[in-house]
Amino acid sequence: MKKILFFSSLILVLFYNFVFFEKSFAVFKSIPFMISLGVLLFLFIALLQTIFYSKYTFKPFMIYLFITGSLSLYFMQKYGVVIDDKMIQNIFETDISEASDLFNYEVLGYFLVLGLLPSFIIYKLKINYLNIKQTFLFKLKYIPLLLLLIVANVYLFSKAYTSFFREYKPLRYYTNPTYPLYGLGKFIQRKYFIKKLKFKKVGGDAKLLPKEGKPKLFIFVTGEAARADHFSLNGYKRDTNPTLKKDKEITSFKNFYSCGTETAVSVPCMFSPLTRSNYKDSKAKSMSSLIDVLNYAGVRLLWIDNNSDSKGVAVRIKNYKNIKDSCHGECRDFKMLDGLDKFVKTPKTTFIVLHQMGSHGPEYYKRYDKKYEKFKPVCQTNQLNKCTRQSIINAYDNTIVATDAFLTKVKEFLKSHQDKYKVALWYVADHGESLGEKGIYLHGMPYFIAPDAQKHPASIIWFGKDFGISNQQMKKLKDKKLSQDYIFSSILDAMDVNTSIYNKKLDLYKQ
Numbered sequence: 001m002k003k004i005l006f007f008s009s010l011i012l013v014l015f016y017n018f019v020f021f022e023k024s025f026a027v028f029k030s031i032p033f034m035i036s037l038g039v040l041l042f043l044f045i046a047l048l049q050t051i052f053y054s055k056y057t058f059k060p061f062m063i064y065l066f067i068t069g070s071l072s073l074y075f076m077q078k079y080g081v082v083i084d085d086k087m088i089q090n091i092f093e094t095d096i097s098e099a100s101d102l103f104n105y106e107v108l109g110y111f112l113v114l115g116l117l118p119s120f121i122i123y124k125l126k127i128n129y130l131n132i133k134q135t136f137l138f139k140l141k142y143i144p145l146l147l148l149l150i151v152a153n154v155y156l157f158s159k160a161y162t163s164f165f166r167e168y169k170p171l172r173y174y175t176n177p178t179y180p181l182y183g184l185g186k187f188i189q190r191k192y193f194i195k196k197l198k199f200k201k202v203g204g205d206a207k208l209l210p211k212e213g214k215p216k217l218f219i220f221v222t223g224e225a226a227r228a229d230h231f232s233l234n235g236y237k238r239d240t241n242p243t244l245k246k247d248k249e250i251t252s253f254k255n256f257y258s259c260g261t262e263t264a265v266s267v268p269c270m271f272s273p274l275t276r277s278n279y280k281d282s283k284a285k286s287m288s289s290l291i292d293v294l295n296y297a298g299v300r301l302l303w304i305d306n307n308s309d310s311k312g313v314a315v316r317i318k319n320y321k322n323i324k325d326s327c328h329g330e331c332r333d334f335k336m337l338d339g340l341d342k343f344v345k346t347p348k349t350t351f352i353v354l355h356q357m358g359s360h361g362p363e364y365y366k367r368y369d370k371k372y373e374k375f376k377p378v379c380q381t382n383q384l385n386k387c388t389r390q391s392i393i394n395a396y397d398n399t400i401v402a403t404d405a406f407l408t409k410v411k412e413f414l415k416s417h418q419d420k421y422k423v424a425l426w427y428v429a430d431h432g433e434s435l436g437e438k439g440i441y442l443h444g445m446p447y448f449i450a451p452d453a454q455k456h457p458a459s460i461i462w463f464g465k466d467f468g469i470s471n472q473q474m475k476k477l478k479d480k481k482l483s484q485d486y487i488f489s490s491i492l493d494a495m496d497v498n499t500s501i502y503n504k505k506l507d508l509y510k511q
């Protein structure tokens, strides 16, 4: 049994993955890492076979692997296409005449030699199957062992794997036949199991309370991958806050925690009435966000994005703008301030979100202008394994210097409108970032095992003198354990919006 597993996995790795190795080598140019990738793939296929091992499933599973493997290798090699869930959907939904367009003798050759032949051998093979008890023990022994070997292998090349899994995600699409298998699973799940949730309106009763005097203008800056302990405001030994440190009015929360460890979780969660403990992506995306509730209350809204997008938060409002592609290369965060003067010209209660590019990795060196390059030398590639850890940290710290200047600029903008508005600024980064501690880089680890560096983002708050909330009051909270759960109700309170979904316990100003 073990022999069959060993040889079939080996054959699949060696003969069905030319495209994968070719593409990976072009990026990493390292033979040892290619061997490690081969070993990883081998272990992974062996793991799948072990999981699917039973008298009734083993042969069909293997035949499926060889047949799909042969065809997907052909289409990857000749057409450069990847067999993913959408491609599988195409295969299921296409008709005979369309499919016959792709047929030729070459594909028949691949199918016969790499698909049918090994399938036939598997089919004819006499296997002395283990009985139920033996099968159970076999799986109990080999599944953990294979998992352990996979982890050990990844750990040995952790820097290269970080790049491989994060920056070069598409390389995975060429692993064969594992990716087509994953695609089939995803296709089945999408087609049969995912139900679209109906949109649930919450906070529909939101009303703006009448207040004396000037209207409010609140700017909320959503930061990117800025970890709290790399802000000198929070005690970092390097001076990464050269301008904000001179500002005696602001408060930097030193003990602030994020909802997730990646943008796709943290951003929707920050603006959701849900808290980290009951947050679910599908649920959050199908219910009103903070932006919607402010909208119901009649607050003038604007979301400017210099990152991917609002992650479903600001999709139901009129004033949404993504500036990301409007510059040569990428836009600096400062550009989000262009045209803001005009937007706030007529005084009206206004809430603006600026979603930063901030410290987006791994190419930190691309995130700032030369004048913010305070720490040198800097890592100048997205392949972190080619850089020293210090040069990666240097580049990252420079992004914090740039954010420091950006926040100062936002504050200056608000100050210049104090004659017509009561103004406020709150900066909260979406999550933190790992910078090589224990060999871990970037972010996105499952929350319960993620290091503090990824869960502990920076957050800075400031209120203009007549806003009604004092900076003194905020300073008392600087060491208190806070989290992104506080954003929703604190903003509603600050904007004088009255609604039944407001939660006093999660209001910063009532602490």
Ligand SMILES: [Zn+2]
Pocket (backbone or CB within 6 Å): 224, 225, 262, 263, 264, 430, 431
């Ligand atoms: Zn992020």
